[in-house]
Amino acid sequence: xxxxxxxxxxxxxxxxxxxxxxxxxxxxxxxxxxxxxxxxxxxxxxxxxxxxxxxxxxxxxxxxxxxxxxxxxxxxxxxxxxxxxxxxxxxxxxxxxxxxxxxxxxxxxxxxxxxxxxx
Amino acid sequence: xxxxxxxxxxxxxxxxxxxxxxxxxxxxxxxxxxxxxxxxxxxxxxxxxxxxxxxxxxxxxxxxxxxxxxxxxxxxxxxxxxxxxxxxxxxxxxxxxxxxxxxxxxx
Numbered sequence: 001x002x003x004x005x006x007x008x009x010x011x012x013x014x015x016x017x018x019x020x021x022x023x024x025x026x027x028x029x030x031x032x033x034x035x036x037x038x039x040x041x042x043x044x045x046x047x048x049x050x051x052x053x054x055x056x057x058x059x060x061x062x063x064x065x066x067x068x069x070x071x072x073x074x075x076x077x078x079x080x081x082x083x084x085x086x087x088x089x090x091x092x093x094x095x096x097x098x099x100x101x102x103x104x105x106x107x108x109x110x111x112x113x114x115x116x117x118x119x
Numbered sequence: 120x121x122x123x124x125x126x127x128x129x130x131x132x133x134x135x136x137x138x139x140x141x142x143x144x145x146x147x148x149x150x151x152x153x154x155x156x157x158x159x160x161x162x163x164x165x166x167x168x169x170x171x172x173x174x175x176x177x178x179x180x181x182x183x184x185x186x187x188x189x190x191x192x193x194x195x196x197x198x199x200x201x202x203x204x205x206x207x208x209x210x211x212x213x214x215x216x217x218x219x220x221x222x223x224x225x226x
Contacts, residue, residue, distance in 0.1 A: 035215075045206055045217040061214040095163065104210055105153040105168035112161050 002026040004096050004110035011116045012086055019082040020113045022096030029077035030054040033099040035106065036070065036081050040092040050099065051079060086117045121145050121209050125218030131226040132197055140192045140221045142185075142207035151211040152190045154183055157204040157220075166205075167192060197223075 007021040022034065036048040049060035053072035060068065067090070069082045083090055094113050097106040122145040132138050142152065154167040165174045167183035170190060180195040194201055202225050207218040 044219040045208070047215040047217070059213070063214070093161065097163075103168050103172070104151070105165055105174075106155070106163075106208075107165055107174070109163040112163075 002098070002108045004098065004108055006094075006096060006110040006113045009114040009116070011118065013119055014087055014117055016086055017082055017084040018086065018115055019080055020094060020115065022079040022081075022110050024077045024079065024098070027098075029072075030074055033101065034070075034072065034079040035097050035099050036068065036079075037095045037097060038092045039095065039112070040089075045095075048081070048094075053077075053079065083115065086115075088117050091115060091117045120214055121148060121212060121216050123207055123209055123216050123218040125205075125207055125221055127221060128219065129222040129224060131224045133226045134197050134199065136197050136226075138194050138197060138223065140205050140207075140223075142190045142192070142218050144188045144190075144209055144211075147187045148209045148211035150186060151209055152183075152185065153208045153210065154192045155206045155208065157206065159203065194223075 003025045005023045010018050012018045030053045033050045033052050035050040038046040038048055047061050048064045048068050051058045051070040051072050058070050072079045096110040098108045100107040124143045126141045150170040152170050155163055156166050157163045166177050166181050170185055171183045182193050184191055202223050205221045
């Protein structure tokens with residue numbers, strides 16, 4: 001069965017960077033776009049961007065250009081998102097989600113990673 | 120960016136009740152509209168894709184409809200497990216955008 005297992009919660013200092021992971025299993029990792037979505041406490045969902053692990057192509061929400069960097073490791077079927085120059089506005093839960101191109105929706109989601117930016 | 124306005128933001132409802140959640144796009148999105156459910160533990164799952172197609176395994180009491188800028192999610196008879204957050208999401212154009220969510224609460 002398809003699973004997206006995300007890394008654990010992070011407590012990081014302002015100005016630093018953090019890299020969170022999303023390990024995929026149960027399907028061919030290189031054949032599906034992996035997206036990342038942000039959810040701030042009490043807020044809705046905000047799309048960050050996607051990566052196609054097959055060739056490393058990426059597309060970002062312009063709002064997250066320079067903030068988020070998406071990568072993927074085919075050998076371990078793991079997608080990564082690095083967030084840089086962290087501020088309190090980056091404190092949120094971050095989800096990875098698989099996009100099924102045939103029907104155009106997020107069919108599987110990770111459990112989310114809480115990132116807290118605090119000194 | 121396409122803005123998605125979801126109403127109501129919260130909805131108290133009773134078991135067995137029929138409820139409808141609305142989602143309005145700031146411009147026409149050609150039925151490119153999905154619905155998701157988020158449980159209190161944070162788990163998110165898809166319910167409806169391309170306006171009205173039921174995700175495999177989702178109970179038939181869920182249905183979606185709409186066109187142009189106006190879309191809706193209907194639950195025909197509320198079950199205990201339906202009390203959760205619901206989000207619409209458009210994919211007509213980038214960036215993908217979500218509605219602000221509707222919290223379905225027990226009355």
